[in-house]
Amino acid sequence: MPHTPPAATPPPANPRIPFVTVTNWVRAARLCGIDIEAIFREEGIDTQLLHPETATLDRAAFQRLMHRCVAETRQAGSPQHFPLVLGESFAFEYLSDVETFITTSATLRDATRALEWIPPLVNPFMRFSLSEHGPDARIGVRFEGVDANHDIGWPFTEAVFATVIKFSRVLLGGQPLIGRVTMRHPAHQNAATVASHFQVPVEWGADLDALWFERRLLDQPLRGAFPSLHEQAAQRVVQQVAQRALNIQASGDPSEQGHHLITQVERAFLDKPRLMGLGLEALAEELGLHARTLQRRLKDAGDSHSGIQARVRHRLALAWLQQPELSIEDISERLGFTDRRSFTLAFTRWSGQTPSQFRRASR
Known part of the structure; x- marks a missing residue:
């Protein structure tokens, strides 16, 4: 489905x-x-x-x-x-x-x-x-x-x-x-x-x-796998994306600055889902900002820490629930929820069905 x-x-x-x-x-x-x-x-x-x-x-x-x-x-x-x-x-x-x-x-x-x-x-x-x-x-x-x-x-x-x-x-x-x-x-x-x-x-x-x-x-395993080169390249690409965002900020376009900050937050959550359970301070530290600065800039961009967190959690939940090897408890923990019940309530609010119902419908 x-x-x-x-x-x-x-x-x-x-x-x-x-x-x-x-x-x-x-x-x-x-x-x-x-x-x-x-x-x-x-x-x-x-x-x-x-x-x-x-x-x-x-x-x-x-x-x-x-x-x-x-x-x-x-x-x-x-x-x-x-x-x-x-x-x-x-x-x-x-x-x-x-x-x-x-x-x-x-x-x-x-x-x-x-x-x-x-x-x-x-x-x-x-x-x-x-x-x-x-x-x-x-x-x-x-x-x-x-x-x-x-x-x-x-x-x-x-x-x-x-x-x-x-x-x-x-x-x-x-x-x-x-x-x-x-x-x-x-x-x-x-x-x-x-x-x-x-x-x-x-x-x-x-x-x-x-x-x-x-x-x-x-x-399927790929023959060209080269883990050390792979991770080095990943780090450099992340730096390039961050530099692009800094260039946008230097351009002085507030709307574009806001968009790129939101993109940075989304990417940080996607790359390190554990951040979603650690609060605003941890996210701000990851991005090299003060928590109040991050909160203010997100507000100026018309978004919020909790709003972006919910979107990314929903996105990852949809993907992980389609991986049968992951239990719902594992997914809940990965997404930074305190327990399965909290995850179930949030997912039902996002999708109109429980995680178990979604998983059954996706088979």
Whole structure:
């Protein structure tokens, strides 16, 4: 029985998007036979400022750029479909630690931790989710705000899926991961190319954008596991995400500062669930802030310690209750509840059913 995790905090209205992927766009355009430099100029993008480590685009320009590249590729009569080429040719050239983390993972489940880190580094409007339902699992992607309209966001979805499929094949040594693909947007003139590229059934006009696969593959050992490199890369990526948040704070945009603080709190709870049972002081210490400062900044951002804690607890509870090896008592303890009864009351308030009822329905 599918359940949607609690909604992540939406990003502020107009943050600029890091264009760290600019070289990927240039490479994809070349493969599609289109002049992306001319497109940059026509869209008012200053090519003198397009260094991958510092370049940013406003959201509207990013959307226009994607749709121009799709249209220009079609008009050129190319057999290629730009979003697929962008996704397939994607490389973490300026995010090498993310790639190292992914490729040295012990399991796919471990690799999916990167799905929490990639959005703030690549596109703050993007959200990934991993859901497990009986023998099936899915990786979903969605975009906040206007990008949630599939008329705008569909090429980004296709590009992201192409990248995820590419890296999953690398991790699994060529073994296919995905069993089927669902996408919210209707079939378009390149639909046959998309289906041929993914090599699995594609459902158009579906309820959600997701890659579906066998749940057992999440815990299949991977040959490329390299624990020491993996953890070193993880630490560096966390630092990069934190630095991105500091850069946002330095920009002076209060709404964006608030969003990134909330994201930091959510990430701290997800990385160290024990923090949820230790109170505001422990969380503030983890983030390098005074408790009163953290409390005030969260209030200014329209959120609270208890509100974020509840969202993350609900999200983790939904995932852990679908792992039969974890008892409800274990889950309660992991989430920082004093006892099973407290957890049951909270989960019933969030979901309208008890943990036991949810677990039975998910089998």
